[in-house]
Amino acid sequence: MLPIRALVADDEPLARARLMRLLGQFPDIEVVADCANGGEAIAAMREQKPDIAFLDIQMPDMDGFDVLDSLPAAHHPQVVFVTAHSEHAVRAFEARAVDYLLKPVSGERLRQAVERVRQRAPQNQAALPGDGESGLRSYPARIAVPVGLRIQLVPVDEIDFVSAHANYVELHLGARTLVLRATMTQLEARLDPTRFLRVHRSRMVRLDGIVDVETSASGQFLLRLKSGTRVASGRSYHPRLRVALGLVAGE
Known part of the structure; x- marks a missing residue:
């Protein structure tokens, strides 16, 4: 290469x-x-x-x-x-x-x-497979996750957010959590960046699952998801988050 x-x-x-x-x-x-x-x-x-x-x-x-x-x-x-x-x-x-x-x-x-x-x-x-003549990258609609002796195909639409832990990530789907052996960076590259955004070095959220945004006393953004979960962002990710959510400076 x-x-x-x-x-x-x-x-x-x-x-x-x-x-x-x-x-x-x-x-x-x-x-x-x-x-x-x-x-x-x-x-x-x-x-x-x-x-x-x-x-x-x-x-x-x-x-x-x-x-x-x-x-x-x-x-x-x-x-x-x-x-x-x-x-x-x-x-x-x-x-x-x-x-x-x-x-x-x-x-x-x-x-x-x-x-x-x-x-x-x-x-x-x-x-990249599936590009066709358009030259645009396609992203999978489902992620394969080994669960015991089975492989579960998880629709990306069901992923509320992702959290990273050492050499594996947790996919949070409502009340369920599935473990996938991959780094956050590897999974981020597989998901559509117009739909999923990294908001912390160890957290990524599905953008259309965000209901509202709060600002904590420490200056963090707290993202409330449709599932009711609150996900805190990292300061260095604020510029990208502001752009993705259409937030103006000072909000």
């Missing part, structure tokens, strides 16, 4: 070096350019044509959005925005960003972003 060619652009040398070091742990990611400003990023994108660009939003000469606007849409790579501020999240996802990382970037959040990039990589998309 061909490596995924990556570009890193950040005007802060330490932040750029840290991100490149973290990316070095992924054998299928090849950093083909590291840039200190928007102008360098544009030139490198035109020359190197990377598959993915990790763009700092705030740079002295132009921001990450300006970098994208300077290139023809047909030549845009996948983009993961990296920033110290969460207020740009809505605009980032309107720009069809793969992910939105808050500094300082943790290894776990970067791993999640890389997994999203892998799923959208051209070589993976071409090999």
Whole structure:
């Protein structure tokens, strides 16, 4: 399989070096350019044509959005925005960003972003079954879960939320809980991202199962599901959650 060619652009040398070091742990990611400003990023994108660009939003000469606007849409790579501020999240996802990382970037959040990039990589998309001529990925309507000597086929519509525990996950379906040997990242890649959203490093919810959202004293979002269960979100996941639920800043 061909490596995924990556570009890193950040005007802060330490932040750029840290991100490149973290990316070095992924054998299928090849950093083909590291840039200190928007102008360098544009030139490198035109020359190197990377598959993915990790763009700092705030740079002295132009921001990450300006970098994208300077290139023809047909030549845009996948983009993961990296920033110290969460207020740009809505605009980032309107720009069809793969992910939105808050500094300082943790290894776990970067791993999640890389997994999203892998799923959208051209070589993976071409090999996905069920794509047909449309080139769009299809997602399973049911998940196979071993239960004793049987394999139960669980409709994804019945999954309220998922919680992770070491090397397995629990599927919560109303009053029932089923155990599946898989990581959260592996299961997340199998589920339709327009229907399921990771809201915590160890929790994922079905979006149309959310009834309302509360804000706790600690600043967490508490998501009340149709089943009556409340699921707490993690702070680093708030930008994606706001976009997915149509929440405006300050809510």
